Amino acid sequence: MSEKGPVQREMEGLLSAAFPDADFTLSNDSAQHHGHAGDDGSGESHFSLTIEWAGFAGQNRVARQRMVNRALGDLPGQRVHALAIKALAPGE
Template identity: 35%
Template sequence: MSSSSSIHSSPNRASRIKEKLEKELEPVELVIEDVSYQHAGHAGMKGRGTDEETHFNLKIVSKGFEGMNLVKRHRLVYDLLREELDSGLHALSIVSKTPSESTR
């Protein structure tokens, strides 16, 4: 597993996302990329600072996705991150795979 140890304090959104996904999905691979800087000027970002964590690319490989189609996988991730989405996470690009799919 490429995941690091648990995070006890969650100073930023990326850390909170990581903590929630690791706890619930036990990923064998988890990559979280903050791409908020690429969206600083668009309409959904008006009035927000340039340092806010609002847009992320997420790659997650987990056995927890086995037997799920893509829509169900994404719904699961969105459900796990509902609190973040309700508190300023604006967009999430998700690549979700099972371990067998990631080796192809």
């Protein structure tokens, strides 16, 4: 899928608002999971996120992932089946 769908655009907006000045890449991996569990046919069910943000400094991996999930609200688990998160502080 080369064009961003509405779910991906919504996720990017929420991440930008919650993590000002963060560098992130949100990849739609749904095509790799076509026909597998959680594939709802929307083409926006599986994502990978790499995010680097100064606010993650001093936070452990679980705390960082919770911050990301909190920022995304009900998207993970509701409209997004799977989200792989790699959250880093600058220099990591």
